[in-house]
Amino acid sequence: MIEIKNLSFSYLNAEGKQKSENPQLNRVNLKIEAGEFVLVCGPTGSGKSTFLQTLNGLAPNFTGGVITGELLINGVDLLGAEPHEFSHLIGYVNQQPEGAFVADLVLDEIVYSAEQLAISKEQIAKDVQRLSRLLGLEDMLDSPLATLSGGQQQRVAIAAALIAGAKVLLLDEPTSALDLQGATEVLTLLQKLAKEEGVSILLAEHRISRVIGSVDSVIVVHGDGLVTKGKPAEQFNDTRFAPPIIELGQKLGWNPLPISTRQAEQLWERAPAAFEPKTINQPSGIVCEVIDLEVTFGLVSAVKKTNLRLFGNQITALMGENGSGKTSLCWAIQGSGTRTSGGVKTSAGDPKSLSVQERLAVTTMVPQRAADLLFLNSLADELHESDTFAKVPAGTTANLFQKLTGRIDTSIHPRDLSAGQQLSLVLALQLVKDAPVLILDEPTRGLDYAAKRALANQLDLLRDEKRSVLLATHDIEFVAMVADRVLVLKEGLIIQDSSPLEVLGHGSELASQVAEVTNEPGLITIGQILK
């Protein structure tokens, strides 16, 4: 189906010369068979997206850079061809479907590429019927795309990618913006596509544990140019991106490593390990009190009347499906977001009534798109501006940033940092303000396991400083690692406010991987297990 020979790819440096000393992909050789289901993984910023994009011409045509080698698709070398020359062979789905939609209605979106390729109306009608049945889209063909849930939108994007007859599907983190239900929906369908339709699937995905049991092979993009392909169990020696069950297997010395929850369950049953109880920190005093808070946008009620107390020395996770009101609640508490009624009490008064400068000394926040907060031309300028604003000694922000990410050349442009580094930078900028309440909205999106562990350590330090952290996220494993308390939000209402052991424990809808595998009450995260 696809055969890659000696494929190399490198970006150009500022002078327009090839960065030959560190190519993104270096002499890659591999084959992908028809109907093969392949998981593509690697640490943050290693070039997973670039690898996928070289397969349908998006790299270098849309990214810049130099590509060499051979890219054989059904025996024809298509290296360097424009993406539209691949559209009948390879379908492409990216992270955010809404940004890539070219139409407004589901049917228009699905048929777009068939129209571009001048496929006959009769054939299109047949394919629409087949794909919409397969992907469960029959009832929504006339709906506007904007009214669909994230999972449904991704299903439309998949149908649209396959309509022109492509037998290979590239998916670049298709579930990273979805809640658990949406993600499960999409991943189940992919398995069906590979099995029933013989579509080869290359899936870059960070919820590795959800798919690893059903993939045929794993491609690892190591980040130093090396790309390897092999069986799932052989490919996870690198703990930077190993999923929790593999990490568990590594910690307990299981051989071979488990690749499905089932296997891990059996291995645990045979030889359960001892574990310590989860440390739940005792909260100190009330830092922030939310009173009768409501948020409505037009006719839509995002947050219904909510009362909530946030305590110092406590990390509170805010969970719930997409659209349940997590982000609206975060912005409303911070004080710069919309509020319809109600208020928030802190030691300095209601953050809403304070000036920007005063407010940031009470409640700081890292929003979903952290990079929006960066606006200067070099890392050094950003760090300096932060010290000046917070009136702290020069170098304070830089020290904090270094603690989070390690040493980085400060002449670099902030936009050239990786997603994880940008997040660390914004986190450092916000932490320096020394506010007692820190709000984080989806901070782990796009981070590998190593970066998540670094973030968790930092949050632990903050808690020790008696601060209160509010963490809105879908990331169950991360919550299991850090949270002292979990709030579950549904349709704008807090429907659960309890210990993580209860919300993430075995049998719960939001059970963590470790809880699922071990079936031990009180055990939810790997850190608890004693070697």
Add this chain to the structure above:
Amino acid sequence: MSVLTSNRAHFFSTSRTHPGAWWLAGLALSLSASLSSNLVALIAISAGAMFIVRLCRDNAPWSRSIRFYLFLGAIVVLLRVIFRVIFNLADATQDVFLTLPSISIDLGIGNSLHLLGSVSFLSIQAALVDGFRLAAIILSIGMANSLANPRKLLRATPGALYEIATAVSIAINLAPQLIASLKQVRRARGLRGHSKGIKALTGIIIPVLEDTIEQSMQLAASMSARGFGRKGNRTHLQLLLTRVSTFLTLTLLTVGVAMLLFSPVQQHVDLMVILAGLVFSAITLKLSSTRTTRTKYIVQRWQLADLFIVISSALILLAAFSGVFSK
């Protein structure tokens, strides 16, 4: 009242009407405005355009861009009046409206430049008419842009214009996208705060531009990955001829209309240019339809409401041509 508006919004709502109808209406209104020299008529056109947007818009991102056009229109009117007051050619025979101290600047070439001084009623009125004419044109185009779904418009364009229409529709899409992104970034910037000495503008412009360019690139990449831009079974020569002919059509039509509007003296020349444009448009359509390169699976049909929009705006244009708005 609410029942009435919701019914009307249903019939004329942008999700059901043809985007071409709104662009024809917008062009007709702006043409009427450019032919008019009556302040009341111009204000009526501006207000009318705003009112129609209010009535018919859906909750789509581009429908909010009318505010941007309103802002632009207001600035144009204001600037016109301010400039007229500053560069005021005082005429003793006219009624004085406002007396300001006069400033004379000797240019050193015999005559001097007079600024300010006594401002007459007539000159203020003329400035207002000029300003509102431009504002009415801006708002009419703004109306079309706010109501016509750019993606639907793209689907409805004939094959020959497809590539140009794609570029135009992405450009049109940019304004609402900029506004959405501006809002988001401004909110995020409130979370950072900034010390004195940092220009507030750079803090907003850099992320907004980055965001907008990134989004446009993403859309372009997605379109390309899905087959947009394939030359199909046409030869390179055919492709070249089609493009040249499309370019000539658009240039001739634009120049012709501009001549018709701005120099009504040479009426025969401009009609000839427009005619030549029409001939080339026929050639373009013929060239591009010789071989199919795209399927139209779903065809947007003209509805009764579209007909109503086009006819009523044509009537306004007719009235403008007959000189009703001139007095």
